[in-house]
Amino acid sequence: MAEPWATPEELRVHLRLPVIDEAQAAEKITAAETVIRGELRQHIDAVAGAAVDLVGNGRRVILLPERPVTAVASVVVDGHTPLLSTEYRWNRYGILTHLGGCWPLDAAITVLCDHGYTVLPAPVKQVCLQVAGRAWVRPSTGLAAESLGDRSVTYDKDRTGEALSDYELRILAPYARGPESR
Template identity: 40%
Template sequence: MADQLADPEELATSLGVPASDPKLVWALTAASRRFRGAVRHPVTLVGGDPFVLDGNGRESVLLPAAPVLAVASVRLDGTALVEGTDYDWSADGFLRRLGDVWPDRLRCLRGFYDHGYAVIPEDIQEVVIDQARAMYRIDPGVQTKTVGGQSVTFGTQAAIGVTAQWSAAVERYQLNRGDRP
């Protein structure tokens, strides 16, 4: 499924339930959304995505998502620019002005570009499956559960944390735009 960053079959095998299990589908979708929110970009391949950027008076600006696979067009104040002559770009998302700087004006750059992963990296898939597994096993809203003579109390928020692997993957794929408070 396009909304999921990992294979439902792999999660189903680890949980011992069918991949069509509604709770499994919900957990994998929710974990994928959490990862996308944490890294602040779609992760999956997006073609022909429009962008509108502010100029900054410098040689480089950053496109909104990475990795960048292609930049189809760039317009500066409505005038088409030529790749290799007026600008260049990098997979990391830098859009560099050649022989000049970008003007220091709001919304002066517009264009279209392709970004993301056609095949989701394995480390992303792994942490999304781990998070989905944890979400699947927790009953939302349950504070106390008694089985036999044992009673366990937990809160959903405390029970569904993140692993060190999750944090490392988010750090690796998060867009570093200098926009954090």
């Protein structure tokens, strides 16, 4: 399990509160992380030895779904012998280039790689604190609907402060994966 992106103490300082309920603060931080990961469609945290399954596109370049890529250990096409490291090239942006031609169309490509940030980028942490802070300040206004029979409650993310603002989306944009790898 990856370390939390922020601590309850950091949230307390962000909100300028004298004290904070650490369990509730940790819950708000975890919820903010989930919202941000969902928006970015990225794991963000460092992962070693991830097996990524892709489908060949008939082009020389294929995109890995997570960024940044920090290492590629192997590339296997249709379960056969792994390609030699001289047969492909990769970069931190997740671009995997086949140097001997094109990736076979509709082939099953398995890439064993490391990806993510060992140190969380400061802008991502700041947005996490902002989202968790809004959720902390406005917890009770998130109720959008409530029923009495069989007890049904619906929450609205815009009202709880968990929805990302346009400004926050612009800050996070460099950390999102591109449209071709979705």
